[in-house]
Amino acid sequence: MPVNLKHRDFLKELDFTRHELQYLLDLSRDLKRAKYTGNERQRMAGKNVALIFEKASTRTRCAFEVGAFDQGAHVTYLGPSGSHIGHKESIADTAAVLAGFFDGIEFRGNAQTDVEELAEYSSVPVWNGLTDEWHPTQMLADFLTMLEHARGKVIQEVTYTYMGDARSNMGNSELVMGAIMGADVRICSPKELWPTKEVQDAAYARAEESGARIMLTEDPDEALPGSDFVMTDVWVSMGEPAEVWNDRINLLKPYQVNAAAMAKTGKDHARFLHCLPAFHDTNTVVGRDVAAKTGMDQGLEVTDEVFSSPANVAFAQAENRLHTIKAIMVATIGD
Numbered sequence: 001m002p003v004n005l006k007h008r009d010f011l012k013e014l015d016f017t018r019h020e021l022q023y024l025l026d027l028s029r030d031l032k033r034a035k036y037t038g039n040e041r042q043r044m045a046g047k048n049v050a051l052i053f054e055k056a057s058t059r060t061r062c063a064f065e066v067g068a069f070d071q072g073a074h075v076t077y078l079g080p081s082g083s084h085i086g087h088k089e090s091i092a093d094t095a096a097v098l099a100g101f102f103d104g105i106e107f108r109g110n111a112q113t114d115v116e117e118l119a120e121y122s123s124v125p126v127w128n129g130l131t132d133e134w135h136p137t138q139m140l141a142d143f144l145t146m147l148e149h150a151r152g153k154v155i156q157e158v159t160y161t162y163m164g165d166a167r168s169n170m171g172n173s174e175l176v177m178g179a180i181m182g183a184d185v186r187i188c189s190p191k192e193l194w195p196t197k198e199v200q201d202a203a204y205a206r207a208e209e210s211g212a213r214i215m216l217t218e219d220p221d222e223a224l225p226g227s228d229f230v231m232t233d234v235w236v237s238m239g240e241p242a243e244v245w246n247d248r249i250n251l252l253k254p255y256q257v258n259a260a261a262m263a264k265t266g267k268d269h270a271r272f273l274h275c276l277p278a279f280h281d282t283n284t285v286v287g288r289d290v291a292a293k294t295g296m297d298q299g300l301e302v303t304d305e306v307f308s309s310p311a312n313v314a315f316a317q318a319e320n321r322l323h324t325i326k327a328i329m330v331a332t333i334g335d
């Protein structure tokens, strides 16, 4: 059956079949090639796109903006302050208003229920640019990047380990996306930071359909061997209070991606992924602050040694945010 995603929202991975997500990955690859070779055809000329960011962003915002511009569309950015959303105007009313101006709406915020509500009351597609629970646009970039570095393997033959805080957006999304796509997914984290039972159940259900292999473990020695890719995320996410840093460091120190962890994969060609931003040195305010308090001056979730090594493909992954987000827009609102 041909895939048709026109007018669809893009809210979370679980809303899509493996076939549909593979279509978006294929379209991303095609759009990337078209841009590289100067053959891009504009399929969003005359369209208008709204970008709502209740949290900070570098990559996601730039990917939506450049992706829209490349495709001939115009964007309006509504940042964490400066609009009425959530303060003086409900999400439902905002959705009804914006749908009269725009052809598509991106939303980055806190609760997944907020983006779901926006979509419910919007007559135009809504794209989730990250919530506390899910980061679905990031997953397309991660899977495109893995495919590009998989040395000829298809995604069903790829093994990856996600280390660290596994009950936030990135941990949930990496687990569920791998389950849908049929990969060998290993989540390695202390039990208190595992995805909820609901997320785990959804992943196991999708794995039954796809043939994905799923491992949740507290033991890096169990997870890492045989991994083609090792990935992690910040230990404290946007919206969490700074006071959790101490506890989080104590819990997650054994899950730092360092040279020893990479060596445990047993694969010379193992690659490192990170959605970014990353605390790999003390060149950030937070990195400096945490290093001063804990002495961890060689990086937090990933060491500078790994981050600076040829194994790191996080910048290729960041560029792929553009091609994959463009694919989502083209598929859902393109002509």
Ligand code: CP
Residues within 6 Å of the ligand: 056, 057, 058, 059, 060, 061, 130, 138, 275, 276, 277
């Ligand atoms: N990875 C990611 O979503 O980056 P931004 O927060 O910069 O958008």
Ligand code: NVA
Residues within 6 Å of the ligand: 130, 168, 169, 170, 233, 234, 236, 237, 238, 275, 276, 277
């Ligand atoms: N888990 C991180 C991802 C940032 C892209 C956060 O929510 O801050």
